[in-house]
Amino acid sequence: MRRVFGLILLALGVFAVAGAVLLPTYVYPRLAKVPLDQDSTSVLEGTASKVLAVTDNGSGPVSNIREDAKLTATGHVQANFAAPEMRQDTDYAVWMLAVQVTDDADGTLLSASKRQVCFDRRTGEGYEPHGETDPPCAANSSYVTELKDKADKDGLKPPETNDYKAQPGLNFKFPFGAEQKDYKVYDDNTGAAVTARFVGPETVNGIETYKYVQDIPDTKIATKDVPGALVGRTEPTVQADLYYRGINTLWVEPVTGIEVKQQQQQHQELRSLTSAAVVFDGTLAYNGTTIAQMVDQVDANKGKLEFLSTTGPLWLGIGGAVLIIVAIVLLVRRRPAEPPAPRKRRQVVFAQT
Structure with missing residues (x-):
C-alpha cells in the first residue's frame, strides 16, 4: 500500500513541476x-x-x-x-x-x-x-x-x-x-x-x-x-x-x-x-471616469497574468518538489524487519521402566 501511495505522489509531483515549467514558457505566451x-x-x-x-x-x-x-x-x-x-x-x-x-x-x-x-x-x-x-x-x-x-x-x-x-x-x-x-x-x-x-x-x-x-x-x-x-x-x-x-x-x-x-x-x-x-x-x-475604467481592466486581468507567469509556476514548483520528496521517502524507506519467531522447546519424554 505504501508503494502505491508513493507512486501516486511521485506522479502528481512530476505533473506539478511540468506545469510550473509550461505555464510561463508555453501557456503564458499564447494567452x-x-x-x-x-x-x-x-x-x-x-x-x-x-x-x-x-x-x-x-x-x-x-x-x-x-x-x-x-x-x-x-x-x-x-x-x-x-x-x-x-x-x-x-x-x-x-x-x-x-x-x-x-x-x-x-x-x-x-x-x-x-x-x-x-x-x-x-x-x-x-x-x-x-x-x-x-x-x-x-x-x-x-x-x-x-x-x-x-x-x-x-x-x-x-x-x-x-x-x-x-x-x-x-x-x-x-x-x-x-x-x-x-x-x-x-x-x-x-x-x-x-x-x-x-x-x-x-x-x-x-x-x-x-x-x-x-x-x-x-x-x-x-x-x-x-x-x-x-x-x-x-x-x-x-x-x-x-x-x-x-x-x-x-x-x-x-x-x-x-x-x-x-x-x-x-x-x-x-x-x-x-x-x-x-x-x-x-x-x-x-478624466476620472477613464482612469477608473483602466483600473477596472487592470483588476480584471492582472491576477490571471500573474498566475500564469509567476505565482502559478512558483506554487506548482514548490508543491511538486515537496510531493516528489515525500514520494521518494515512501518508496525508498524499508519496512522494519519482523522479529524472528521464538524457538520451540524440545520436550523430552522419559520412558517408564
Whole structure:
C-alpha cells in the first residue's frame, strides 16, 4: 500500500513541476495577447491658453484664435474585422483610432483625426515591413486618414484620403510585462516612434505603475495655406509651416501593459517667412471616469497574468518538489524487519521402566 501511495505522489509531483515549467514558457505566451474584439472610448479633458477654431457662419470658413478654452478630446478605438489579419489564431490585430477635440463652451469641433494600425497583440508594436515574402500585415492595413484643407465645392466637407504607411513603435498599450526601461512609442502628430523614457514607479488610484515621459522636440509636421491675417500678414492667403512640440506622460501598469493614466502637453504654431502665430497651447489628461475604467481592466486581468507567469509556476514548483520528496521517502524507506519467531522447546519424554 505504501508503494502505491508513493507512486501516486511521485506522479502528481512530476505533473506539478511540468506545469510550473509550461505555464510561463508555453501557456503564458499564447494567452498574453490583447483580444481581437475591441470597442472602447477614452476621454481627455483640459484647457488651452490658445486654440485655433475654424467655424462657418454661412459665408465660408472663418479662422480665429480662442483663448483659455476648456477642451474635451474623445478617442474611440474599434477593431476592424474586415481586415485579413483578424483571425482567431493570429498574433496581429487591426484596430482603428478616431479622435475628436471639441470646445466645451459651444461644442465646436476643433480637430479630428483617424488612423488604423496593424500591430503585434503581445508587444503592442506597430508592424513595420522589412521585405518579408509573407508579411503578417497587409500593406493597406495601416494608414493615417488625412483631411484636405479645402472642400471640392462650397458647403461640403473637405475630402478624406488615406495615407498607407507603417506606424512603428508602441500603439494603444505597452507590452505585457513592461520593464523599467525606455520604449519607442508612436506619436500621432509627428508620425514617428519617439522614445518614452522610464522615470520611475508611481501609484495611480491604488495601482502601482511605471511612469514614462515622451519629450518631442520642435518638429515641422505640415505646410498649409492659411489666411494671412492668422499669422499677421496682409495677404488673403499665405503659406505657413506648422510646427509641433510636446511632452506626453504615461503611467503604465507593468503586468498588463495598460496605460492607466495619460497626459499630453502640446504646443503648435504656424510660421511664415516673417511672422508666426500660436494655434494651440494646452494640456489634456485622462478624466476620472477613464482612469477608473483602466483600473477596472487592470483588476480584471492582472491576477490571471500573474498566475500564469509567476505565482502559478512558483506554487506548482514548490508543491511538486515537496510531493516528489515525500514520494521518494515512501518508496525508498524499508519496512522494519519482523522479529524472528521464538524457538520451540524440545520436550523430552522419559520412558517408564
